[in-house]
Amino acid sequence: MATSTLPSSATTKPVVELVEATVRFCGDSGDGMQLAGTQLTNTSALIGNDIATFPDFPAEIRAPRGTKAGVSGFQIHFASQEIFTPGDQVDALVAMNPAALVTNLSDLIVGGILIVNKDSFDAKGLEQAGYKTSPLTDGSLDRYRLIPVDMTATTRNSVAGLGLSQKEADRCKNFYAMGLVFWLYDRPLDPTLRYIDDKFAKNATVAEANRRALKAGYHYGETVEAFQNQFRVPKAKLPPGKYRNIMGNQATAIGLVAAAKRSGKTLYYASYPITPASDILHELSKFKNYGVRTFQAEDEIAAMTSIVGAAFGGAMGVTGSSGPGIALKQEGMGLAVMTELPMLIINVQRGGPSTGLPTKTEQADLLQAMFGRNGECPLAVIAARSPADCFDVVQEAWRIATRFMTPVMVLTDGYIANGSEPWRIPDVASLEPIEITHPAPVAATSNGDGANGHAAEAFMPYRRNERLARPWALPGTPGMMHRIGGLEKQDVTGNVNYEPANHQHMINTRARKIANISADIPLATVEGCDSGDVLVVGWGGTYGALETAVRKQVAAGAKVGHLHLRYLNPLPRNLGELLKRFKKVLVAELNMGQLRTLLRSEFLVDCIGLNKVQGKPFQVHEVEAKIHELLKS
Amino acid sequence: MSTEALPVLTPNDFASDQDVRWCPGCGDYSILAQMKKVLASLGVVRENTVFVSGIGCSSRFPYYMNTYGIHSIHGRAPAVATGLKIARPELSVWVITGDGDALSIGGNHLMHCIRRNLDMNIVLFNNRIYGLTKGQYSPTSPLGQINKSAPLGVIDNPLHPLSIAIGCEATFVARSIDVNIKHLGMVLERAAAHNGTAFIEVYQNCNVFNDGAWEYATDRNTKLDTTIELEHGKPLIFGKNRDKGIRLNGLEPEVVELGKGISEDDLLFHDEKAAEPSLAYLLSRMRFPEYPEPIGVFRAVDRPRYEEEVVRQIDAATKKQGEGTLESLFNAGDTWDIN
Numbered sequence: 001m002a003t004s005t006l007p008s009s010a011t012t013k014p015v016v017e018l019v020e021a022t023v024r025f026c027g028d029s030g031d032g033m034q035l036a037g038t039q040l041t042n043t044s045a046l047i048g049n050d051i052a053t054f055p056d057f058p059a060e061i062r063a064p065r066g067t068k069a070g071v072s073g074f075q076i077h078f079a080s081q082e083i084f085t086p087g088d089q090v091d092a093l094v095a096m097n098p099a100a101l102v103t104n105l106s107d108l109i110v111g112g113i114l115i116v117n118k119d120s121f122d123a124k125g126l127e128q129a130g131y132k133t134s135p136l137t138d139g140s141l142d143r144y145r146l147i148p149v150d151m152t153a154t155t156r157n158s159v160a161g162l163g164l165s166q167k168e169a170d171r172c173k174n175f176y177a178m179g180l181v182f183w184l185y186d187r188p189l190d191p192t193l194r195y196i197d198d199k200f201a202k203n204a205t206v207a208e209a210n211r212r213a214l215k216a217g218y219h220y221g222e223t224v225e226a227f228q229n230q231f232r233v234p235k236a237k238l239p240p241g242k243y244r245n246i247m248g249n250q251a252t253a254i255g256l257v258a259a260a261k262r263s264g265k266t267l268y269y270a271s272y273p274i275t276p277a278s279d280i281l282h283e284l285s286k287f288k289n290y291g292v293r294t295f296q297a298e299d300e301i302a303a304m305t306s307i308v309g310a311a312f313g314g315a316m317g318v319t320g321s322s323g324p325g326i327a328l329k330q331e332g333m334g335l336a337v338m339t340e341l342p343m344l345i346i347n348v349q350r351g352g353p354s355t356g357l358p359t360k361t362e363q364a365d366l367l368q369a370m371f372g373r374n375g376e377c378p379l380a381v382i383a384a385r386s387p388a389d390c391f392d393v394v395q396e397a398w399r400i401a402t403r404f405m406t407p408v409m410v411l412t413d414g415y416i417a418n419g420s421e422p423w424r425i426p427d428v429a430s431l432e433p434i435e436i437t438h439p440a441p442v443a444a445t446s447n448g449d450g451a452n453g454h455a456a457e458a459f460m461p462y463r464r465n466e467r468l469a470r471p472w473a474l475p476g477t478p479g480m481m482h483r484i485g486g487l488e489k490q491d492v493t494g495n496v497n498y499e500p501a502n503h504q505h506m507i508n509t510r511a512r513k514i515a516n517i518s519a520d521i522p523l524a525t526v527e528g529c530d531s532g533d534v535l536v537v538g539w540g541g542t543y544g545a546l547e548t549a550v551r552k553q554v555a556a557g558a559k560v561g562h563l564h565l566r567y568l569n570p571l572p573r574n575l576g577e578l579l580k581r582f583k584k585v586l587v588a589e590l591n592m593g594q595l596r597t598l599l600r601s602e603f604l605v606d607c608i609g610l611n612k613v614q615g616k617p618f619q620v621h622e623v624e625a626k627i628h629e630l631l632k633s
Numbered sequence: 634m635s636t637e638a639l640p641v642l643t644p645n646d647f648a649s650d651q652d653v654r655w656c657p658g659c660g661d662y663s664i665l666a667q668m669k670k671v672l673a674s675l676g677v678v679r680e681n682t683v684f685v686s687g688i689g690c691s692s693r694f695p696y697y698m699n700t701y702g703i704h705s706i707h708g709r710a711p712a713v714a715t716g717l718k719i720a721r722p723e724l725s726v727w728v729i730t731g732d733g734d735a736l737s738i739g740g741n742h743l744m745h746c747i748r749r750n751l752d753m754n755i756v757l758f759n760n761r762i763y764g765l766t767k768g769q770y771s772p773t774s775p776l777g778q779i780n781k782s783a784p785l786g787v788i789d790n791p792l793h794p795l796s797i798a799i800g801c802e803a804t805f806v807a808r809s810i811d812v813n814i815k816h817l818g819m820v821l822e823r824a825a826a827h828n829g830t831a832f833i834e835v836y837q838n839c840n841v842f843n844d845g846a847w848e849y850a851t852d853r854n855t856k857l858d859t860t861i862e863l864e865h866g867k868p869l870i871f872g873k874n875r876d877k878g879i880r881l882n883g884l885e886p887e888v889v890e891l892g893k894g895i896s897e898d899d900l901l902f903h904d905e906k907a908a909e910p911s912l913a914y915l916l917s918r919m920r921f922p923e924y925p926e927p928i929g930v931f932r933a934v935d936r937p938r939y940e941e942e943v944v945r946q947i948d949a950a951t952k953k954q955g956e957g958t959l960e961s962l963f964n965a966g967d968t969w970d971i972n
Contacts, residue, residue, distance in 0.1 A: 046969050191967065235971070244968045254962055261959055268720050288950035290957035293719055293943055297712065298745035305709040306716025309685070312703055315720035335706050425968065428959045475701040475717075475724050478680045483649070483695050485704025495651065496696065 013222070014229045015186060020079030021233055022087035023181060025174075026104045027096025027117075029072040030062055032174035036094075037074025039178055043191045045245040045422050048235030049078035052544060053420045054086035054617070059275070059358045066120075066128040068099045078185075080234045084386075084544030086419065088619040092184065094177050096120060096151070098129035105141075114144040115180060117173065119152035147226045151176055158216035159209040168206070172213035179217025186232045189214060239424060246423035248387035248416040249276070252346060253283035255394035256318055257290050262395065263402060263434035265316035270295040270303040272325060275358040276414040277348040280320045300325040304332030304345070311341040312484070314438065314474040316398065320346035322414075323365050324355060327372065333407055334373040337510065339484045340462075340470050342401035342408075344394065349413040349540075351615045360615025361415035363540055364591035369409045370569060370598070376507045378514040380404070381569040383411040385543035388423040390416065393566065395434075402436050404517055405469040411568070413590075415617045416541040439471045442479025461494040467520075468513035517570050524563055524572035526581075532559025534630050535582035537607070539565040539595055542618050546588055549623035558631055565595070576603045584630050586610055588623055644669035647679065649699045655690060660811035660837035661758060665697055667814055668727075671821045682725045685714040687734040690765045691758035691837070694729040708739025711746035711755065715939075718751045722940040725825075726753040733763050736772040736792050747801040749939040750829045756821075757794055757834050758811075762843035780842070795917035795931060798832040799910045805831035806913060806931040811838060812851050816862070816928060823930055829938055849921050850928075859921050863929035868900035871925045879924070886919060905933045 025036040034055055041053050054075040063070030077087035092113040095101035097120040108114060121134050135141050136148050155176045156169045175192075182189055192214060200207035221227055246254075260267035269292065271281040285294040293315075297303035300321055307317030321329065326347045336343055349365045351357025369381045380400050384393040390412055397408040439459065461482040462470050473480035482494060490497035491505055526535065528550045538546045543564050550562040563578060565571070579585050579599070587596040588610035596607045610626045612618060647669040655661045672682070682700040686692035688707035695702030705713045710728045718726050728746075735743045735757050746755070762780065763769040769782035773794065777786040798806050805827040809820040817835065824831035836847040849859045861871035861879065869879035870891070878900040880889045889895050904912065913932040920926060951957075 042967060046967055048969060048971060238971050240971050242964070242968050242970050244964070244966055257957075257962055258959055266720060268716065270716060287957060287962070288947045289954040290962065291947060291951070293947070295716070295719055295943075297715075298741050301709060302712035302715070302742050302745070305705060305712040306719070308705065309703065309713035309716030309718075310720040311716075312683075312701075312713075313717045313720040313724065315716075317716065317720070331706055332709065339703070425963045428963065431959070475683050475721065476681055481680055481699055481701050483684075483698075483702035483704065485695075485702075486706050487704065 013227065015232050016229050018231050018233050019081055020077065020083065021092070021185060021231060022075065022077045022090045023092045023094070023185070024073055024075040024090040024104060024107065025094045025096075025177065025181075026071055026073035026100040027174075028065055028100070029058055029060070029070045030065065031072070031096045032171070033072045033074050033096070036174045036178045037076055039192045039195060040181060040187070041076050041420055042195075042245055043182065043187045044076065044078040044233075045243070046191055047187065049080065049233055050083050050236040050238060051079075051245065051421060052077045052083055052086045054415070055418045057359055066097055066099055066125050068103050068129065071100045071103045073100070073104060078233055080236050082236065082238065084548050085617070085620060088621055092181070094181060096173065096177065098125045098131055098135075101135065102129045102131065108144060110143050112144055113147065113184070114141060115147045115149060115177070117151035117177075118148035119150050147224075149180070149220065154216060154220065155213050158212045162205050162209050162212075164205065164209055169209065172209050175210045175213040176217035179214040179219075180221050182214075183218045183221030184227065184230060186230045189218060238422065241424040243422045243424055245420050246388055246391070247279070247418060247420040248384065248390045248412055249279035249348070249418070250283055251388055251390035251423065252320070252384075252394055252412065252417075253280050253287070255391035256284065256316075256344075256398075257287055257292060258391070258431065259395040259398040259434065260292070260316045262431055263316065263398065263436050265314075265436070267292045267318065268295070268307065268310040268315040269293070269318045269320070270297050270306045270310070271320050272297050272300045272303050274300075274322050274325045276350055276417050277320045277322050277325070277346065279417070280346065280348070300328035301332060304329035305335070307343045308332060308336055308339065308341065311336070311343045312339070312475070314472070317341075317343040318346065319344075320348065322348050322350045322358075323352045323368070326365060326368060330372045331374070333379065333409075334375065334377050335486045336407040337373070337377050337379055338486050338489070340405045340510075342398075342405055342472070344397050344401060344408050344410055346394070346410045346412065348417045349411060351613070357615040359414065361413045361541065361617060362591065362613060362615065363411075363413060363542070363589050364594065364613065365411065366539070366568065366589075366591065366594040367597070369411060376511065378511050378569065380406055380408040380514060380517055381411065382408060382567055383540040383565070384416060385540060385564055385566065387416050387419050387421045391423065399434050400517055400520070402434060402472075403469065403520065404467055404513055405472060406514060411540055413541040436472070439473045439477065439480055441477045460492050462489055463492050464509075467516055468509060515570050518567075518573045521567050521572060523574045524565065524578055526561040526563050526578055528554045528561040529559045530561060531581035532561060533582065534558070534584045534586055534627055535561045535563055535579065536623070536627065537563045537565065537579070537585060537587045537595070537599070538589060539568060542588060542590060545618035545620050545623055548620045549627060552620070552624060553627050558627065560627055560631075568595075571602065579603055579605045584608060586626060586630060588618065588626070590618070642673050642676070642679070644673045647672050647699050649697055651696050653697050654693065656841050658840040659690070660760065660839070661691060661694070663811045663814060664756070664758065664817065664835055664837065665694065667817045667821060668698070671818050671825065675822065675825055677725065677825075681723070682727070683717060684727045684729060685710045685717065686729040687731075687739055688765070689731040689734045689763070690839075691729055691731040692734060708734055708737070709742060710734070711739065711742040714753055715746055715749070715751055718753055718940050719943055722752070722944060728753060728755040730755060730757050732757065732759045732761060732771045732773040732794065736794060736797065744797070744801045747798055747803045747830050747832060750802075750804050750936050751940055752828055752830070752938045754824045754827075754831045755833065756824075757832070758837040759794060759834050760837045760839035760843055761846045762839050764839045764842050768842040793917055793920075794834045795832070796914060799914045799917055799932065802910075803832050803932065804829040804936050805933050806917070807831070808834045808836070808926075808928045808931070810836040810847065810850055810860075810928060813928070820930065823933070827933060829936060850926060859925055861925040861927050863903045863905070863916070863927050863931060865903055865905045865930070868897045868902050869927075870897065870900065879919075884915070886915060886924065888924060905930050907932075908934065
């Protein structure tokens with residue numbers, strides 16, 4: 001995609017300008033690849049590129065060194081135009097050892113740049129990766145622009161004299177690799193140098209070693225003959241505004257704080273550590289000066305049921321987890337539905353079933369969200385489509401929860417939770433309040449004693465408004481004393497009631513209340529063509545891949561549209577009509593057809609599925625191939 | 634709001650309008666009556682009080698109290714109460730639970746709730762049976778007990794609720810008996826006054842599925858010999874004629890007769906404020922018929938309350954960093970402008 005050749009300001013080598021580039025760092029899980037990727041991400045964002053990232057790491061913290069099981073990778077796509085995915089294939093691959101090379105090479109484009117640490121290609125390293133002969137010398141890498149660098153030795157040299165042990169010196173290798181990639185793509189070192197100053201403020205020697213390694217890598221690019229030129233990816237033309245780089249879990253945490261402020265509520269976040277949701281707890285536990293109360297519960301069930309208690313007390317109760325933890329919370333969610341209290345349950349989905357693939361992404365918890373509880377137990381379900389979208393979605397979820405007095409399940413996934421993108425920082429003044437009312441105290445003299453109390457004008461905890469939401473009366477309010485629980489309620493009074501007709505009525509009412517939400521949410525929209533041959537329907541974190549594929553197909557003249565669902569329960573009220581505007585409906589999701597099942601049963605539309613459960617996001621070409629197949633058949 | 638003096642409440646003001654649906658003769662009635670009496674006598678404000686329960690006969694308790702209440706799900710009352718208390722530290726929170734609810738399905742929550750020492754009261758109605766599900770053995774059922782799910786006798790070693798609480802670093806541990814109403818009232822009052830998690834075991838008779846389980850401790854002919862009332866700073870003396878006591882023999886308590894060369898000074902003196910819980914634990918292990926079973930306050934010590942620590946950290950961070958605004962939250966870290 002070279003568009004022009006410019007003389008570089010920094011070096012004597014020519015600079016080739018690109019519209020976009022995709023780079024992946026891969027190495028041992030102890031090699032600091034996530035840090036290398038994060039630094040390249042932040043730097044690229046700061047110089048104004050659009051970015052999308054894909055960290056991919058093993059569940060084991062430190063698998064045996066040099067093995068394929070321990071390979072950790074970080075992919076970043078940066079561009080001078082709007083982008084939605086971290087890229088199908090990579091233009092440049094940095095492999096720190098043979099195991100990383102063998103597990104990642106297939107994603108490198110033919111003719112792509114392949115930087116390897118040749119010092120790690122010794123007999124043991126090759127054997128661990130399953131190489132019989134060294135790929136660096138046997139010609140098997142001839143299709144790539146192979147640049148073997150003696151990274152270990154050069155890094156050691158660059159930090160010589162600082163008094164570091166060999167092990168400590170070797171730990172600087174990732175900065176060397178970063179420096180080299182920064183040179184290759186003409187990125188400034190300043191943001192990373194600032195990071196080093198900040199991160200290693202208490203250890204001047206390590207800071208200096210990392211600085212030296214970073215600069216050594218950069219200078220190596222300048223001087224080594226293997227590189228004929230640098231690349232440059234100019235600023236992207238994003239909507240004007242102030243931006244920062246944000247990861248999905250970060251956006252979730254910030255969005256929760258924003259929702260609490262907008263509604264004048266205390267945020268109470270209860271969670272049990274679980275991959276890939278723990279970062280929400282980590283983030284929120286730092287926000288103490290925002291009044292956030294975090295609780296690391298003894299288990300998933302306690303996290304869930306404690307938010308029922310917090311919600312009864314009038315706080316903004318939120319819990320977050322991933323699939324297995326959500327399964328444990330389901331009985332508590334049933335109590336939340338029965339007590340009709342507002343709260344949020346965030347599911348950062350990962351590969352299942354059971355423990356499954358803890359660090360890999362999947363969308364296979366949609367039906368769990370919809371139907372995972374005993375009894376007829378509907379709650380609202382809403383899904384975020386990208387890292388920055390998590391910010392908006394959790395606030396929208398809280399708006400719905402309080403307006404309809406219902407728990408809301410928020411679905412994100414490991415891909416958008418750990419991925420990052422530029423986030424246009426909203427103007428605080430533009431955020432509207434989320435209005436919440438609580439019944440006012442009844443004067444003490446009136447002796448109003450609550451629904452099951454003695455007063456004539458008793459408070460009725462299940463008397464509903466026009467949306468069928470019940471009042472949220474808080475402990476501490478005189479005259480509003482009431483008792484709620486998991487047993488079936490009598491309509492209006494909330495007293496325990498087992499009568500057949502009442503049960504039917506309450507089941508119908510709870511269902512209608514959730515269905516009513518559809519009048520309170522926006523209509524679904526179609527991107528690309530608004531009618532035609534194929535409508536691609538998706539939800540959640542697959543937005544980027546589906547949108548990119550549809551745009552490419554539309555550009556090629558196909559009559560294809562993309563409908564991405566944020567609201568999964570209830571569905572937007574115009575959805576059925578939109579589905580009928582296309583000859584074929586393709587439901588693409590990272591599960592075996594869960595949304596497809598729902599759409600078929602709801603609308604009797606013969607949806608076709610594109611389904612993948614490999615722990616990885618869709619690649620754009622996979623979606624395009626399926627669209628193409630449907631267009632032809 | 635009226636500025637008149639608050640009306641003095643009677644026990645009846647704490648009764649809701651719901652019919653009490655425990656079996657006639659159930660020990661729960663007595664506990665309910667004592668609770669209402671104690672709250673009235675303490676001048677408790679009803680709207681600032683929340684009863685939280687799990688599942689089981691005892692867990693119907695909140696429906697009968699004219700306060701706020703949550704009848705939650707099986708075993709989870711301590712967790713529900715924890716969330717409520719962290720969100721609203723100023724509320725007075727009571728957890729009502731049973732031996733199955735607290736020690737079996739909810740064991741994990743009980744353990745962690747107690748160790749965190751939130752300022753709440755947990756009252757465990759121990760009837761040594763599952764009543765609401767009609768008669769299966771519970772974690773406190775004695776070995777050999779014949780019941781619906783153990784027709785040949787229970788083979789699960791029973792738990793001692795107070796030993797568990799003490800093992801979980803409880804700051805307040807007490808025991809009383811449903812029909813010993815004066816004593817029960819005293820224990821509930823002490824629990825209400827304690828700052829921190831107060832754990833109370835109440836021997837409660839299930840007259841339908843496990844009638845007489847505590848008869849040895851309640852029968853007027855035997856109770857003075859089978860139970861021993863703990864009083865802080867006093868020697869452990871019991872018996873109809875107060876002629877027996879508990880003496881420590883190494884790490885073992887032994888029953889001795891007073892006189893015959895043994896004086897009160899030789900006996901174990903109760904110290905509910907001992908920093909080390911070992912003696913309280915030892916008392917919690919004393920079971921009939923080898924020993925008289927202690928009732929009263931085993932342990933009452935002071936330790937920081939979890940919810941206060943939560944607020945303290947928030948206040949300290951706010952003082953140090955200033956109150957966070959959305960402006961500062963959104964703009965944290967590196968930002969850039971696009972024009």
